[in-house]
Amino acid sequence: MNNLIYIFLQALTILMLAPLVNGLIRKMKAFIQKRQGASIFQMYYDLYKLVRKGSVVSEVSSWIFKATPYIFFASALVAAMLVPVSTIILPKHIPGDFIVLVSVLGLGRFFMMLAALDTASTFGGMGSSREAMVSTLIEPTILVSLFTIGLISQSTSLSQIMLTVQGAGFPLAHPVYIMVFLALLIVIIAESARIPIDDPSTHLELTMIHEAMILEYSGRHLALMEYGAAIKQLVFMTLLVNVLVPHDQIIAFTGFLALFLSLLIYFFKILILTGIIALIEINTVKFRLFSIPNMAAFAFILSFLGILQYFILGGSNV
Amino acid sequence: MFDFLLETLSVLILLSAFALMANKRISSYIRTFRIQSISIALAAGIMGIQSSQAEGRFDFLIVCLLIVALKVVYIPHLLHKTYANVKYKVEKDFILNIPIMIIICCGLVLFSYFALASIEGLGQGLLNLQFVNSVSVIWIGLFFMISRKKAIGQIIGFLVIENGLYIAAMLSTNGMPLVVDLGIFLDMLTAVMIMGLMVFRINDKFDSIDIDKLNHLKG
Numbered sequence A: 001m002n003n004l005i006y007i008f009l010q011a012l013t014i015l016m017l018a019p020l021v022n023g024l025i026r027k028m029k030a031f032i033q034k035r036q037g038a039s040i041f042q043m044y045y046d047l048y049k050l051v052r053k054g055s056v057v058s059e060v061s062s063w064i065f066k067a068t069p070y071i072f073f074a075s076a077l078v079a080a081m082l083v084p085v086s087t088i089i090l091p092k093h094i095p096g097d098f099i100v101l102v103s104v105l106g107l108g109r110f111f112m113m114l115a116a117l118d119t120a121s122t123f124g125g126m127g128s129s130r131e132a133m134v135s136t137l138i139e140p141t142i143l144v145s146l147f148t149i150g151l152i153s154q155s156t157s158l159s160q161i162m163l164t165v166q167g168a169g170f171p172l173a174h175p176v177y178i179m180v181f182l183a184l185l186i187v188i189i190a191e192s193a194r195i196p197i198d199d200p201s202t203h204l205e206l207t208m209i210h211e212a213m214i215l216e217y218s219g220r221h222l223a224l225m226e227y228g229a230a231i232k233q234l235v236f237m238t239l240l241v242n243v244l245v246p247h248d249q250i251i252a253f254t255g256f257l258a259l260f261l262s263l264l265i266y267f268f269k270i271l272i273l274t275g276i277i278a279l280i281e282i283n284t285v286k287f288r289l290f291s292i293p294n295m296a297a298f299a300f301i302l303s304f305l306g307i308l309q310y311f312i313l314g315g316s317n318v
Numbered sequence B: 001m002f003d004f005l006l007e008t009l010s011v012l013i014l015l016s017a018f019a020l021m022a023n024k025r026i027s028s029y030i031r032t033f034r035i036q037s038i039s040i041a042l043a044a045g046i047m048g049i050q051s052s053q054a055e056g057r058f059d060f061l062i063v064c065l066l067i068v069a070l071k072v073v074y075i076p077h078l079l080h081k082t083y084a085n086v087k088y089k090v091e092k093d094f095i096l097n098i099p100i101m102i103i104i105c106c107g108l109v110l111f112s113y114f115a116l117a118s119i120e121g122l123g124q125g126l127l128n129l130q131f132v133n134s135v136s137v138i139w140i141g142l143f144f145m146i147s148r149k150k151a152i153g154q155i156i157g158f159l160v161i162e163n164g165l166y167i168a169a170m171l172s173t174n175g176m177p178l179v180v181d182l183g184i185f186l187d188m189l190t191a192v193m194i195m196g197l198m199v200f201r202i203n204d205k206f207d208s209i210d211i212d213k214l215n216h217l218k219g
Helices: A002-032 A042-052 A063-082 A098-118 A122-153 A158-166 A175-191 A219-244 A256-283 A289-312 B002-022 B026-054 B059-085 B098-117 B130-147 B151-173 B178-206 B211-217
Strands: none
Touching: A002 A042, A002 A063, A002 A219, A002 A256, A042 A219, A063 A098, A063 A219, A098 A122, A098 A158, A098 A219, A122 A158, A122 A175, A122 A289, A158 A219, A175 A219, A175 A256, A175 A289, A175 B002, A219 A256, A289 B002, A289 B098, B002 B026, B002 B098, B002 B130, B002 B151, B026 B059, B026 B151, B059 B151, B059 B178, B098 B130, B130 B151, B151 B178
């Protein structure tokens, strides 16, 4: 029973919230730029419109092109199942940990890159090679920073990590958590194709990475790809807010109301993080492609310093 | 609680040294230096509150105000003025590329961890583990100086070394006499003013602040 509730709750929250987060970031950016901006529900309308349309598939493409949207969406959804939005309801047996999370997301990305190469358009190849570069540079950061927290809580399971961190007082005041927080913030920006790395709102051939790969898609395939990307972004944001700023320890009671309150606090944290991301997007310009390794090296060193601080300060008093 | 905050601030100071290493623009050098100085001023302020509660000393609070006036306001302003007068805004040629330099910096941090691990009594009493982070900042400042070829980078490197030395002294001694603090600040102020003036002169004479060109001065 617990498992069923967990799956239902997790899927519903992530699926409902993911397009809203995109809308919120756009709205906040518009607000800071003193524009009216699109409605925060714009992405739902877009997805609805795309789902109703048929999709055009190139004659020369293989099965990979048609299968990729489903694989990508499924991988994002599986990843979403591994990162609990609330620790009040947990399944009895949690299959998979953060290593599975990274590899499942890697699978989706691998197929996305293949599909972009499949149609043999120049943009697709360019996008794939850039995506391969960015993901190679960013993936070590994710793993090392998660291993740091995993070392602290003696477990690789994300829900176990969340439960341990909840017992640690106010965790962001600790050096290790600050390092990991900043490293994961850079990871979110890189993984969700945000401005210093990639520009999600333009189709300029010099700059685009993610857009270049999904350029050939249309109709419901495009809808799945965009929905999948939004889910992936929300998964990383959930990871950041629930692991490093846990909230379930402040809810003293149990039951349905506690769950509701927990989800409400979760939504509030996501809202704050959205604001931070929008501020970063407003305040920076897009980097030159060859400056991305600098930022990635900085992110990696942040996570590595986190692990160093853990060993130097002695694992016991974290 | 205070130890917690000081630990966090010492990590932030180390982080800002890394951020400085990852930067290319001279205006962001100055901004990062300012952030680092704000963290140091906060650390001094926290130690000031601590010591004024425990022992009734107020010299730390004076030091905190001095740091804010000097390192957060005046010196960055001076550097901005120097920066406005030279035509180099972005540093293009380094001795190595930035990711490798950042990884070397990480090696320096490791080195200082190992070097300081042999000190007797580290982690007990006043000589705490934040000391290690502060010494790493000194190393990174030194490396920053040799990795940049433009004169403003050298000034910033010098200031970062000074910041590292100062925070190391402050965190490990629980406060130097006020006279020593004043002496250090005066020294640093004159050094920065003289160096700023030198940058002006070099820029005038050679039309560039590339320090490699100083080699041509040899007869």
